[in-house]
Structure formats: structure tokens, C-alpha cells
Amino acid sequence: MGSDIAIRRLDLGTFIRPAAEAGGAAPRVESALAYLVRHDRGLILFDMGIGVADAATEARYRPRRRPLPDALAAAGVSLDEISLVVNCHLHFDHCGGNPLFAGTPVVVQATELATARAGGYTVDELVDFPGVRYEELTGDAEIWPDVWVVATPGHTPGHQSLVVRRPDGGVVLAGQARDRASDYAAEQLAREARAHGAHEPLPAYRPWLDRLADFDPRRVLFAHDCSVWEPAEEGGWPESYAYEAS
Numbered sequence: 001m002g003s004d005i006a007i008r009r010l011d012l013g014t015f016i017r018p019a020a021e022a023g024g025a026a027p028r029v030e031s032a033l034a035y036l037v038r039h040d041r042g043l044i045l046f047d048m049g050i051g052v053a054d055a056a057t058e059a060r061y062r063p064r065r066r067p068l069p070d071a072l073a074a075a076g077v078s079l080d081e082i083s084l085v086v087n088c089h090l091h092f093d094h095c096g097g098n099p100l101f102a103g104t105p106v107v108v109q110a111t112e113l114a115t116a117r118a119g120g121y122t123v124d125e126l127v128d129f130p131g132v133r134y135e136e137l138t139g140d141a142e143i144w145p146d147v148w149v150v151a152t153p154g155h156t157p158g159h160q161s162l163v164v165r166r167p168d169g170g171v172v173l174a175g176q177a178r179d180r181a182s183d184y185a186a187e188q189l190a191r192e193a194r195a196h197g198a199h200e201p202l203p204a205y206r207p208w209l210d211r212l213a214d215f216d217p218r219r220v221l222f223a224h225d226c227s228v229w230e231p232a233e234e235g236g237w238p239e240s241y242a243y244e245a246s
Contacts, residue, residue, distance in 0.1 A: 005146060005164050007171060009221065010034040010071040012049030015063040015093060030224040032093055034068075035173045036075055037164065041144050042083030045072075046162050046173050047223055051096030051126045061093075068097035086149065088175025088223060089156040090116040092123040102131025107143060109151060110136040112158025140211070148215070152177040152208045163215050170215030174222050177206070181227035184220055188229070 012032045022028040037044040049071075050063045069079055085106045087095045090113070098106060113136060116127045137160070140150050146165040153159050155176045162173040178184040187205040191213075194202055212220075220229040 004040060005166065006038040007164065007173070007221075008036040008038070008075050010036060010068075010075065011066055012047075012068060012071055012096075013063060013065040015050060015061040018060060030179075031226055032063075032065075033221075033223050033226070034071070035162075035221065036072070036077065037147065037162070037173075039144055039147060043077060043081055044084045044086060044144070044147065044162070045082045045101075046086045047088055047094045047175065048085070048097030048100075049093075051092040051098075051123050053092050053123050057092070063093070065096075068100060084143070086143075086160075086162055087112075088152075088161060088173075088177070089159045090122050090127055091156070091176075092126055094175070094223065095122070095126045098126055098132070099129040102129065103133055105133050105135045107135050107137060107149060107160075109158035109160050110138050111153075112156060112160070115156065115158060150208065150211055150215075152206070152212075154206055154208075161212075163212070163217075165215060166218075169218035170212075172212060172215070172217045172220040174220050176223045177208070178222065180225045181220070181222060181229045184222070184229050 010033065012034050014029050014031055017028045017030055019025060019027050032050050034045060034047040034049060037046065049068050050065050072079065079100055082101060082104055085098065085101050085104055087106065087108060113134060116122050137149055140148060142148050148163040150161050150163050152161045159175065159177060161175055161177050164171045174184065187209060190203040190205040191209050218230065
């Protein structure tokens with residue numbers, strides 16, 4: 001398995017989620033995170049940061065953007081070194097940098113692309129731009145050796161996550177499959193309770209957690225939360241799981 005695959009987190013700015021969307025009495029400031037995956041076949045970029053939207057959307061979310069070229073440069077990478085682009089979904093806060101990659105394959109779920117192209121979903125110019133080259137998937141696929149796209153619908157019908165298989169377990173780039181690590185942890189505990197025969201009533205969990213379990217996830221990383229989910233095990237983490245954050 002891919003013991004030499006490295007992952008680097010990129011900070012692409014922040015936005016302010018209104019209280020009505022944040023599920024509380026106050027707004028919440030959230031990160032916009034992307035991930036650079038170094039593989040012996042090249043570089044994969046998972047998510048692209050916050051695109052420029054209409055005036056009403058800009059006022060609603062008040063984004064602070066870090067230019068993608070600057071974030072990549074801090075990681076020692078230029079735009080033309082990216083071999084493959086993967087978006088967890090096509091909302092404007094995840095595909096903002098896509099037009100910088102004309103001619104580079106963009107991996108997307110067919111359902112997500114069709115939804116985005118139907119209108120009223122995202123910023124249209126971030127979806128279809130000169131030189132765009134989509135590679136559409138229907139469900140799960142191993143896109144490079146030991147690198148899988150896994151369908152994780154919920155936030156959007158075509159949401160997908162990226163999984164890197166390693167000898168000592170999987171690393172999941174979950175995107176916005178869940179907003180926060182604590183949300184993911186709650187559902188994972190619900191899944192484990194059910195698996196261990198706990199009596200009803202029990203909270204529900206997303207069915208794709210069963211699929212992710214096949215990869216023995218050791219770390220799960222998110223698009224809007226710098227926190228990392230790890231299984232509740234003793235003994236700490238092997239050094240091979242270290243990843244860089246820029």
C-alpha cells in the first residue's frame with residue numbers, strides 16, 4: 001500500500017457562516033481548507049478554496065480568501081505541477097480555484113455535476129470555464145493506486161471524499177461530508193453502538209460510514225474544521241501519519 005503518499009493541508013481562508021446555518025444563536029467563523037496529496041504518480045489537489053460570488057452571497061458569508069497560488073507556493077508547488085483536481089462538491093467555497101486548472105482533469109460525481117449545471121446551485125463560471133475537463137464518476141473508484149474516491153452524499157447528493165490507503169490504515173479527506181470533526185465523531189459512535197448491539201432508540205448515522213470502515217480510517221480531515229478525527233485507541237500515532245499544515 002501507499003506508504004510514501006504524503007498529505008499537506010492548505011489554508012485557503014475563512015468565511016462566516018450565519019447563525020441560521022450554523023445551528024446556534026451566533027454566527028460561526030469556519031476555515032476553507034484544501035489538501036495536497038503527493039503520490040508517486042503526481043500531485044492531487046483536493047478542493048480549491050472560495051470563489052467570488054454575487055454581491056449578496058459575498059455579504060452573507062464575508063469571506064477572507066488566501067489565493068490558491070500563494071498557498072501552493074508555500075508548499076513548494078506551482079499550479080502547473082498539479083496532476084489531478086478533486087472537489088468534494090461544487091459549491092463556490094470548494095471549487096473557487098478550478099478555473100486556474102484548465103486542461104487538468106477534475107474528478108467529480110456525475111450527480112454533482114448535473115446538479116451544478118441545472119442552475120441556482122453555485123457560481124456557474126466556476127463549473128464551466130474554458131478548458132474545463134471533467135472525469136465523471138458514479139460512486140466509488142480507485143483513481144490512482146491506493147487513492148480512492150468514495151461517495152459520501154448528504155450535504156449534497158453528489159458529495160465525495162478522498163481516501164488514501166496506507167499500510168497502517170486509511171486517511172480520509174472528508175470534505176464537507178460532515179461540517180465538524182465532532183459531528184463525524186458522534187455518528188461514528190452511533191455506528192459503533194449499533195454494531196455492538198446497543199438497544200434502540202439509537203441515533204442514526206450516514207450509511208457511507210460503513211464503506212469508510214472498509215479502509216480502516218486512522219485519521220479523518222475536514223474542509224471547514226482544523227480538528228482531526230482519530231479513533232479512541234491508546235498508544236498514540238505512528239510518525240508516518242504526520243502531515244504538514246501550511
